[in-house]
Amino acid sequence: MKRHDPGTFVTCVYNPDRAVCRPPADTSEQPELGDCRPLACRNTALTPDNRDAHARHVADLDSALAQGDRLAPYIRHRLQQQRQDTSDFLTRHAPEPA
Incomplete structure (x- = not known):
């Protein structure tokens, strides 16, 4: 296992x-950061x-989604999905109560 420098959204413990x-x-010893999927990776x-x-x-996603009908349906759907995935991720990784 190798720890990589903290990023903005995640720290990879490879x-x-x-x-x-x-x-x-x-079996590479380095992560492939271009294929990083932090919301799915353990x-x-x-x-x-x-x-x-x-x-x-x-x-930021909430602000973009507040544009309502100005967004194309596909873009709105993708933003909603990204918001849901990110919110679910944060819920799954909530800090333990002290």
């Missing part, structure tokens, strides 16, 4: 056995800053 950025047969670790970035992203 374990090739759990990585969704690489096919199972690929290598994702969240810092408080990462959680804040996701929360800001949800707020």
Whole structure:
């Protein structure tokens, strides 16, 4: 397992056995960041800053969705799906109560 520098949205704690950025047969010691899918990957670790970035992203999506009929149906649908996926991710990774 190798820890990579924290990003804006996630910190990757790379374990090739759990990585969704690489096919199972690929045993590389590095994540493939271009194929990173942090909302689905079990290598994702969240810092408080990462959680804040996701929360800001949800707020940005809410602002975009407030445009209502100005958005093409496909764009509105994709933004709604992204908002739902991000909100679900934050719910699944809520910090443990102290």
